[in-house]
Amino acid sequence: MCCAGFLKMMMFIFNGAIFLAGVAIMGVGIWVKVDSGSLMDILDNVDGAPSELSILVNVSYLLIGVGAVLLVIGFLGCCGAIKESKCMLLTFFSIVLIIFLLEVAAAVVLLVFQNLTDELLHGVENELRNTIRRKYGQDEDVTSLWNSTMEKFDCCGVKNYTDFYYSPFYNVTEGLVFPPTCCRANVTVGECNESEAVSSVADGCLDILVQLIEENSAIIAGVALGIAALEIAAMVVSMVLYKQIGSKA
Structure with missing residues (x-):
């Protein structure tokens, strides 16, 4: 019982952090969207711009989407642990695993095509x-x-x-x-x-824009690594709790 209570608390802490990260990322996305004075809006008005620029122009939608996904993950993890729902825990684990693999793939692509x-x-x-x-x-x-x-x-x-x-x-x-x-x-x-x-x-x-990005690259990388660590820890704890719930049944 003590171990189960500790695992529930760990799930609550991990998913609470993921939930807060989702709120922060979504907030940044909304801020970028409504900030009409940013360079993102200027890029949106460029005629004949290469297709790659759509990634920069639509970065706000990407941030909002990522934030929304993290909110859902945090909700599933917390509710799954509190209610001891195997279905919610398994759904939580599957979503986090898919996102983690996509993050690893994206990092590899960025390294390969850095030139x-x-x-x-x-x-x-x-x-x-x-x-x-x-x-x-x-x-x-x-x-x-x-x-x-x-x-x-x-x-x-x-x-x-x-x-x-x-x-x-x-x-x-x-x-x-x-x-x-x-x-x-x-x-x-x-x-x-x-x-x-x-x-x-x-x-x-x-x-100046490039300089701002470079100056904050360490912070961005640190946040990304922190989120990845939380995802791994949450997956491990969710599976241990899933097995314990199964053994009770």
């Missing part, structure tokens, strides 16, 4: 630059998204101020004015001209 990252990044850079030169200053949605992104991240264009050359905005201003964020730290009070943009050397938005 495609630079190629994909180069494609993103070109398409974003083309979007600026075709629509910035003419398309209100694209212009607003770029302005909010540059203001939020304190950056200029994809790589630098030259990305605005020959855009509708550039043509209207006759090349005399650039977006304010292209003049870092407000080099002078007033409009941002080319000489000020050259001297300020503002960072490109794509470089």
Whole structure:
């Protein structure tokens, strides 16, 4: 009895953690979805973008889906342990096992095709630059998204101020004015001209985004490993509890 009670408590703790992880991931997904000023929305407006970009654009849906699955897993694990339901425990184990195998397969694929990252990044850079030169200053949605992104991240264009050359905005201003964020730290009070943009050397938005991802890669990897460890522990405990319930019957 004591052992069974301990296992139930372990299942509750493991699945409670998985449930909370699901809430957190779903929350992040919802936040990304409603954040209209993020680069994800800009990518969604890129014409002729490669099909691989759909993964980036729809990342919010992926996070929401993963969070929902984790919520279901946490519910099955907790209820299965408390009610001593063999069916729920077996369903819980099967779902977690499938997800764990998919995670391992995804990690292997990422390692094998790691060399495609630079190629994909180069494609993103070109398409974003083309979007600026075709629509910035003419398309209100694209212009607003770029302005909010540059203001939020304190950056200029994809790589630098030259990305605005020959855009509708550039043509209207006759090349005399650039977006304010292209003049870092407000080099002078007033409009941002080319000489000020050259001297300020503002960072490109794509470089800042990549830097943010790299800086948080250790955290992302740590969270992924933590979730995997919880999944393994939960599977082991669920099977031990499943056998104990079967022996009682």
